[in-house]
């Protein structure tokens with residue numbers, strides 16, 4: 001019954017699905033494990049000959065046979081065990097590796113909205129710790145298999161000696177099975193809780209360390225430690241709860257089995273001494289087999305408990321695979337051919353979720369190739385949401401965005417996105433060299449192209465000032481490089497990609513005048529000849545834009561160039577006066 005339920009479990013099924021890919025190796029491992037288990041039950045047979053033939057009948061020849069048998073079988077068992085362990089480790093590790101890469105691939109194809117809803121630390125916990133649990137299921141299955149085989153061989157010996165005595169000895173088995181059933185559910189539930197809390201703890205750690213400068217700036221170290229400790233204690237409690245449940249099972253099982261062995265020893269002695277229907281060798285062989293049976297049963301229970309605890313953790317990995325990936329294209333796939341001729345928004349509407357108010361409402365705009373569109377508006381007016389719709393980070397809820405007259409949902413996502421360059425407000429650099437960060441924009445860029453892009457982005461001079469030049473490691477999260485320098489590397493990365501559509505989110509944080517001038521100049525070069533959507537914060541960008549789109553509550557309120565909008569004397573004029581009054 002337990003086995004039936006196990007097979008219905010998703011993690012186990014997934015593990016088996018992956019296992020089938022390695023069936024030859026799997027069959028070899030299982031056969032080796034059968035051999036090792038069979039040989040470990042052999043003493044139950046040999047002991048009969050040792051007692052009846054060697055000790056009672058004083059047959060010395062038999063002593064040699066028994067001892068040789070014992071030595072040879074132990075060596076064989078050792079060899080078989082070694083190969084079983086190595087092969088099962090290989091299968092398990094291979095499956096773990098395959099599952100992890102599949103989960104990572106899936107993560108790469110999940111929409112941005114998934115990452116907004118789920119904490120990064122929790123995703124990482126699922127990919128590392130929980131994926132390992134899924135892999136460990138393999139070890140447990142092999143172990144359980146080994147124990148089951150040993151148990152079967154020993155049961156054969158028991159029934160061979162005396163069937164009635166065997167049935168008496170096995171009466172305790174239903175009680176043991178019942179015990180397992182009762183605790184299985186409890187252990188699984190406690191395991192899931194522990195795993196969820198562990199995920200929370202990792203997420204908190206990741207968040208706390210990523211924002212360490214904010215923690216320090218607010219002198220919030222004590223608070224961070226306190227929060228960490230609260231979660232740490234919660235994990236400790238959950239872990240202890242699950243360990244306590246597990247710890248109960250083995251002693252109860254041991255008491256039951258000892259009672260059973262005592263009963264057998266009593267009745268067996270009666271058969272040997274009073275009834276004379278059994279040889280002493282058979283009784284000792286029987287008791288040996290029964291004693292040897294304890295270990296596989298105990299291990300089966302232990303492994304089952306571990307399995308129950310691990311399954312929820314493994315399920316957490318599979319939950320990632322449940323999340324819907326981005327849709328490559330809707331309807332018939334359209335090819336992206338030729339240059340971008342136009343971008344058109346037709347009655348575009350977007351809701352983050354069904355219940356919320358639309359973040360973009362009935363947005364209509366026609367953009368000619370090479371035009372620069374500056375989006376302005378108060379915080380929360382929907383500028384970021386709108387630009388996120390262009391690379392299909394989010395899909396429009398209603399209406400269409402057309403590029404070259406075709407709904408962008410019909411283009412193959414990867415092909416379409418290759419035409420779009422993005423320079424976000426906060427620059428993200430990957431750990432690696434400056435050169436590799438610039439080359440990230442286009443695969444197989446040559447060093448000349450990297451240098452050229454760096455020069456255009458006004459990054460060349462500062463890069464060459466570093467001792468290792470383009471080979472300078474930017475450090476994790478680009479820690480060694482200043483804000484303005486990072487921005488220029490990001491601009492070089494976009495330039496090397498040479499996209500036709502550019503999305504810029506201008507940084508609001510002020511740079512020093514010189515750095516600001518260099519960044520602005522690099523941005524101007526980046527925008528040149530490209531259809532650009534810019535969430536504008538700099539006055540010069542706004543004034544030079546072909547179209548300024550003034551947004552409020554997701555809607556276009558005003559549209560036109562700088563002078564036209566000033567003349568209108570509406571929202572833009574007010575915004576301009578409040579934000580740029582002094583500069584202007």
Ligand SMILES: Nc1ncnc2c1ncn2[C@@H]1O[C@H](COP(=O)(O)OP(=O)(O)OP(=O)(O)O)[C@@H](O)[C@H]1O
Nearest residue numbers: 116352353359377378379380381382383384385386
């Ligand atoms: N991931 C999200 N889930 C739900 N609502 C969101 C999400 N992101 C933004 N919103 C909501 O959508 C609306 C528009 O936000 P958006 O970030 O697009 O504005 P914005 O003009 O770019 O603001 P800012 O200038 O401050 O960046 C806001 O009401 C915001 O609360």
